[in-house]
Amino acid sequence: xxxxxxxxxxxxxxxxxxxxxxxxxxxxxxxxxxxxxxxxxxxxxxxxxxxxxxxxxxxxxxxxxxxxxxxxxxxxxxxxxxxxxxxxxxxxxxxxxxxxxxxxxxxxxxxxxxxxxxxxxxxxxxxxxxxxxxxxxxxxxxxxxxxxxxxxxxxxxxxxxxxxxxxxxxxxxxxxxxxxxxxxxxxxxxxxxxxxxxxxxxxxxxxxxxxxxxxxxxxxxxxxxxxxxxxxxxxxxxxxxxxxxxxxxxxxxxxxxxxxxxxxxxxxxxxxxxxxxxxxxxxxxxxxxxxxxxxxxxxxxxxxxxxxxxxxxxxxxxxxxxxxxxxxxxxxxxxxxxxxxxxxxxxxxxxxxxxxxxxxxxxxxxxxxxxxxxxxxxxxxxxxxxxxxxxxxxxxxxxxxxxxxxxxxxxxxxxxxxxxxxxxxxxxxxxxxxxxxxxxxxxxxxxxxxxxxxxxxxxxxxxxxxxxxxxxxxxxxxxxx
Amino acid sequence: xxxxxxxxxxxxxxxxxxxxxxxxxxxxxxxxxxxxxxxxxxxxxxxxxxxxxxxxxxxxxxxxxxxxxxxxxxxxxxxxxxxxxxxxxxxxxxxx
Numbered sequence: 001x002x003x004x005x006x007x008x009x010x011x012x013x014x015x016x017x018x019x020x021x022x023x024x025x026x027x028x029x030x031x032x033x034x035x036x037x038x039x040x041x042x043x044x045x046x047x048x049x050x051x052x053x054x055x056x057x058x059x060x061x062x063x064x065x066x067x068x069x070x071x072x073x074x075x076x077x078x079x080x081x082x083x084x085x086x087x088x089x090x091x092x093x094x095x096x097x098x099x100x101x102x103x104x105x106x107x108x109x110x111x112x113x114x115x116x117x118x119x120x121x122x123x124x125x126x127x128x129x130x131x132x133x134x135x136x137x138x139x140x141x142x143x144x145x146x147x148x149x150x151x152x153x154x155x156x157x158x159x160x161x162x163x164x165x166x167x168x169x170x171x172x173x174x175x176x177x178x179x180x181x182x183x184x185x186x187x188x189x190x191x192x193x194x195x196x197x198x199x200x201x202x203x204x205x206x207x208x209x210x211x212x213x214x215x216x217x218x219x220x221x222x223x224x225x226x227x228x229x230x231x232x233x234x235x236x237x238x239x240x241x242x243x244x245x246x247x248x249x250x251x252x253x254x255x256x257x258x259x260x261x262x263x264x265x266x267x268x269x270x271x272x273x274x275x276x277x278x279x280x281x282x283x284x285x286x287x288x289x290x291x292x293x294x295x296x297x298x299x300x301x302x303x304x305x306x307x308x309x310x311x312x313x314x315x316x317x318x319x320x321x322x323x324x325x326x327x328x329x330x331x332x333x334x335x336x337x338x339x340x341x342x343x344x345x346x347x348x349x350x351x352x353x354x355x356x357x358x359x360x361x362x363x364x365x366x367x368x369x370x371x372x373x374x375x376x377x378x379x380x381x382x383x384x385x386x387x388x389x390x391x392x393x394x395x396x397x398x399x400x401x402x403x404x405x406x407x408x409x410x411x412x413x414x415x416x417x418x419x420x421x422x423x424x425x426x427x428x429x430x431x432x433x434x435x436x437x438x439x440x441x442x443x444x445x446x447x448x449x450x451x452x453x454x455x456x457x458x459x460x461x462x463x464x465x466x467x468x469x470x471x472x473x474x475x476x477x478x479x480x481x
Numbered sequence: 482x483x484x485x486x487x488x489x490x491x492x493x494x495x496x497x498x499x500x501x502x503x504x505x506x507x508x509x510x511x512x513x514x515x516x517x518x519x520x521x522x523x524x525x526x527x528x529x530x531x532x533x534x535x536x537x538x539x540x541x542x543x544x545x546x547x548x549x550x551x552x553x554x555x556x557x558x559x560x561x562x563x564x565x566x567x568x569x570x571x572x573x574x575x576x577x
Contacts, residue, residue: 102556196536202551209533236551238541239534307518318495325496327572332562341573342496350498355506358497362488362511365495379521381531386524388532421513437535462536 003028004075004165008222011168012070015062022062022073022117025168026055029075029119033166039147042160044080044138045088046120051075054117061115070225072115077161077170080121081128082108083202087118091204092136093126095330095352105202106234107171107213114229119167122157126354127321128178128206130154131426134417135356142413144186145452149410152182152426155216159186162216163453169226170216175206176309177405177430179214180442184405184455187444189472190216191223192430194462195437196241198227199234207316210309210434220443220472224248227465243463251466252473257291259471262398266302267429272407279446279454280404286478287402287471297397299390304383305432306424311367311380318364324352359420384435391436391461400467401459404429405442409452433459441468443475483512 003025006014014020030048037043058073078084081091083101085108090096104112125135133141133156141156143149144164151160155172159182162170172179174192183190191214198213205211213230217223225248232245263284268277288294324330326348333347353361367376394401407428416423433440438459445456456475460467483491488508492499499507554568564571 098562099560102552102560194536196538209535235543235548238543239536239538241536241538301524304521304524307520310514311518311521327561327563327570338573340577341575344573345496346498349496353497355503358499358503359507359510359514361495361497362491362507363514366483366491366511366515369491369494376518376521378531379524379526380518381533382526382529383521383524384532385529386526388535420510421517424514 002032002165004032004168006168007218008070008074008168008225009219011074012072015073022055022058023052025073026051026075026117026119029167032164033119036164036166040142040144040160040164041139042122042141042151042157042164042166043077043120044090044092044123044157047087051117051119058115058117068113068115069229071111071229073117074115074168075119076111076116077120077122077158077167078108078118079124079155079158079171079173081124081173081204082171084108084118084121087121089121091127092124092138093352093354093357094137095324097137097331103202106199106236107230108202110229122155122161122170124157125154126357127204128154128173128175129317129356129360131177131181131423132416133157134413135354137354140413143410143452146410148412149452150185150413152185152406152410154178156182158216159183159188159190162186162188162218169218169222172214172216173203174212174214174434175210176313176434177427179216180405180430180440180455180457181426183216183442185410185453187453187455188216188218189220189223189444190214190442191227192433192440192442193227193231193465194439196239197439197463197465198230199237199240201234201236205320207313208320209316210313220441220469220476221249221252223441224252224469246466248466248469251469254470255290256287256471256474259292259400260398261287261292261294261471262297262394262401263294264299264302264394264401264403265296266299267403271425271428272404273409275448276404276406276408276454280402280456283445283456283475283478284402287474290474290478295398297394297401299394299432301383301387301390302432305387305435306428308380308383308387308435309431310363310424311376312384314360314364315368315377316364318361318368321357321361324349326352356420387432387435391438395461400471402471403457403459405455405457409448409454430457433457438462439465439468441472443472445475446479483508483515
């Protein structure tokens with residue numbers, strides 16, 4: 001048995017039954033990494049010694065009878081946007097190439113307190129801007145199902161690491177689809193939480209009114225187990241409300257008899273591969289047989305979500321990335337000797353940022369500049385209100401919504417790289433959900449004819465992640481049958 | 482449509498040094514994005530409130546107590562590549 005193929009639930013059981021040690025588990029993950037990572041480029045940094053030492057430490061503590069819960073001794077892959085004390089954290093940007101944070105992000109701290117053992121840091125689009133990891137300064141992550149295709153993005157490294165069993169679970173961030181889309185393209189489970197459910201403290205900020213922290217797992221149950229640890233109020237992130245964190249695993253195995261599922265018609269229409277929508281609907285039909293009531297709903301503002309996002313997001317991003325000036329944050333310029341302080345800023349930012357970041361900073365700067373603020377930024381914020389109202393209305397009629405995650409399965413590396421607008425379309429079905437700040441769980445829904453994974457998302461009202469798990473659990477079961 | 486001159490102006494506002502090739506490439510690409518987002522004009526937003534926060538939290542306060550910092554001064558200073566003098570990072574003159 002290759003232990004790296006286990007789920008959290010299985011590994012936790014095996015560890016406690018003494019079938020294997022944390023060290024064994026880590027060794028199998030590391031062996032898989034040395035076998036596959038060269039081709040996939042999911043990890044950009046692995047510290048074998050550290051990982052094994054941490055695993056052994058957990059073995060000792062387990063032997064002493066200490067039990068920190070399900071995640072104790074379980075190897076985790078960390079997206080390189082999470083600050084990790086003493087471990088380089090680059091956001092896959094030249095700007096932060098040598099940055100070693102002096103502290104752990106809140107989520108990292110919570111996971112460590114629960115016994116997490118970190119394997120390494122995973123690849124992503126620079127500053128999490130992108131849908132393919134092609135914007136990473138460490139090169140693209142390849143899809144484990146077809147290495148000529150992308151793994152999705154921005155958290156492509158984490159998704160590929162889980163899909164290829166180079167870890168047991170992984171962390172990610174989702175601002176406009178950066179967990180769900182790669183999860184869908186790599187055929188794994190991806191949890192995007194309600195805005196504010198998980199603390200963002202110590203995770204590099206992108207678009208502050210959109211950013212959420214989540215994770216990738218091999219099963220819906222595993223996703224619930226991780227959220228039990230990461231969710232909840234944090235004094236260091238004032239957007240985390242003091243709302244009770246239920247035991248998310250208690251939502252599993254409940255069945256869906258009488259549950260109302262909404263099918264948003266706009267998510268199945270123009271621009272969506274028929275193969276994708278067919279697969280998702282096949283699963284929905286099976287859910288109906290399990291006792292769910294399926295109704296069609298409409299989210300008419302869907303088609304405006306991309307435009308609203310690509311005004312609002314770059315605006316917030318350009319403000320957040322202002323701090324990377326080569327002094328407060330970021331590398332000092334090396335290309336030329338700056339003639340004064342202003343020139344220094346220009347040089348540091350010109351050298352430190354890649355093309356996509358420059359593009360987005362420019363869009364953001366433009367839409368926030370005098371004379372355009374109302375026409376673009378305010379307008380987008382108003383449209384966002386209307387998108388939220390769409391979801392509110394839908395959730396008056398139904399308990400959850402089910403839709404495809406990505407309009408198409410994994411695309412070829414390079415196919416969209418030079419066409420930013422075409423790349424932005426990859427997020428057309430995840431962005432509206434982000435706009436409303438509601439939770440969404442991406443779950444595999446089958447394979448395309450060419451052997452690439454297809455994913456669906458279960459969308460619930462704010463802070464109702466539990467419903468995602470209840471339905472996701474059944475989605476897994478009906479497909480296994 | 483953004484002209485190359487406008488691209489240079491926006492880059493100046495954003496303090497980004499761009500090469501001539503970048504200016505040329507971005508003029509086309511950014512124009513495409515801006516033309517696309519013009520679709521928002523179709524939407525009637527008369528009387529619609531703006532959204533800047535989605536969960537409705539307001540005035541989140543904490544107790545006015547000193548709490549331990551996540552990192553020490555020395556650790557933070559060590560993050561900088563620049564020369565450190567008297568616990569401060571040395572930068573180029575702002576005023577000559």
